[in-house]
Amino acid sequence: xxxxxQNSGPLSVPEGAIASLNCTYSDRVSQSFFxxxxxxxxxxxxxxxxxxxxxxxxxxxxxxxxxxxxxxxLLIRDSQPSDSATYLCAPIxxxxxxxxxxxxxxxxxQVKP
Amino acid sequence: DTGxxxxxxxxxxxxxxxxxxxxxxxxxxxxxxxYRQTLGQGPEFLTYFQNEAQLExxxxxxxxxxxxxxxxxxxxxxIQRTEQGDSAMYLCASSPIQGGYTFGSGTRLTVV
Numbered sequence: 361x362x363x364x365x366q367n368s369g370p371l372s373v374p375e376g377a378i379a380s381l382n383c384t385y386s387d388r389v390s391q392s393f394f395x396x397x398x399x400x401x402x403x404x405x406x407x408x409x410x411x412x413x414x415x416x417x418x419x420x421x422x423x424x425x426x427x428x429x430x431x432x433x434l435l436i437r438d439s440q441p442s443d444s445a446t447y448l449c450a451p452i453x454x455x456x457x458x459x460x461x462x463x464x465x466x467x468x469x470q471v472k473p
Numbered sequence: 474d475t476g477x478x479x480x481x482x483x484x485x486x487x488x489x490x491x492x493x494x495x496x497x498x499x500x501x502x503x504x505x506x507x508y509r510q511t512l513g514q515g516p517e518f519l520t521y522f523q524n525e526a527q528l529e530x531x532x533x534x535x536x537x538x539x540x541x542x543x544x545x546x547x548x549x550x551x552i553q554r555t556e557q558g559d560s561a562m563y564l565c566a567s568s569p570i571q572g573g574y575t576f577g578s579g580t581r582l583t584v585v
Contacts, residue, residue, distance in 0.1 A: 368513070394573040403564055403576040404516065448515050450573075458529055459504055459568060463515030 361386050366449055366464035374472055379436040381467050383449030386430070389462060393432045395423060396448040398466065404448055408434060439471045477577035479565050485583045486555055493551045494580045498567030505548050506574065507540055508564040516564055522548060555584045 365384045373379045383393075392411050396404035410416045410423040410432065422435040432451075436443055446466040453460045478497040486492050498505050503524050508516035519538065521529040524545035537555075542548040552559055562581050566574035 364515075396573075403562075403579045406573040406575065409573055450515075458521045458523070459570070460506070460518055460521060460529065461574060462518070463508075465513065465515045 363388050363453070363462045364449055364451060364464040366447075366467045368465055369468040370470050371467055372470045372472060373439050375439060375441060377439050377471075379439045379443065379469055379471070381434040381436075381447050381449075381469065382431060383433065383464055384431045385449075385451055388454050389451035390454040391425075391427065392452045393423070393425060394450045394461060395421075395434045396450060396463075398446045398448060400445075436469075439469075441471050441473050444469055444471050477565055477567055477575050479563075479577035479580050481580055482578060483581045483583075485585060488557060488584055489554055491551065491553045492555060492582065493549055494563055494565075494582075496548045496550070496565030496577055497546075498548070498565070499575055502567035502569055502575070503545065504568045504570065505542060506566045506568075507548070507550050508566065510562045510564060510579075511560075519550070519563075552582075555582075557584045560584045 363386045395408040397407050398404045408423045410425045413427050416423045420437045424433045446468045448466045449464040450461040453462050480495045505522040507519040510516045520540050522542040525542050537553045540550045560583050562579045564579045565577045568574045
């Protein structure tokens with residue numbers, strides 16, 4: 361089993377809808393998770409972090425962590441065309457004391473006007 | 474501070490040549506990471522520095538790759554005898570002890 365798994369997509373949603381991006385992880389990762397957004401040809405940009413079970417909201421973004429089911433998700437409310445990008449799930453490797461992030465392959469989101 | 478800087482932004486080189494990339498991290502961050510990313514994949518870990526010490530290196534990294542961080546400031550990544558399979562985006566990131574990374578803009582390497 362891969363340490364981090366994401367559906368590569370593309371996930372297509374209409375403008376104004378809620379986009380739901382999911383990520384499952386193995387026992388080898390820690391409980392600290394980061395979501396990055398990456399526009400085509402650009403480097404990843406940190407948008408959310410979540411460390412404890414439950415929901416964390418920041419503007420239009422909500423991160424959800426469910427430790428029992430080993431998944432973490434990112435919800436984007438009122439999706440805009442500018443949200444079209446690849447979203448990378450990145451937990452810290454559990455055995456590492458270096459803060460090393462393990463990245464999923466990313467889910468491509470397309471928001472259609 | 475303007476964030477993490479990487480130089481050059483693009484590099485085209487002939488197979489067999491050596492290339493060197495530079496990364497200037499955020500000054501107050503003592504952790505520095507190098508990643509490589511190919512099309513359609515997430516970033517893949519290459520190596521990690523805490524201050525000037527290189528504390529971890531990916532087992533996937535061949536001996537042709539070497540990295541340094543003299544004096545715990547900027548870092549360089551050198552690839553010797555480049556191969557076409559080395560073509561990728563090379564990303565540098567820095568972080569404080571706790572928290573997520575800040576990535577630089579990356580160096581896109583094309584080996585022809």
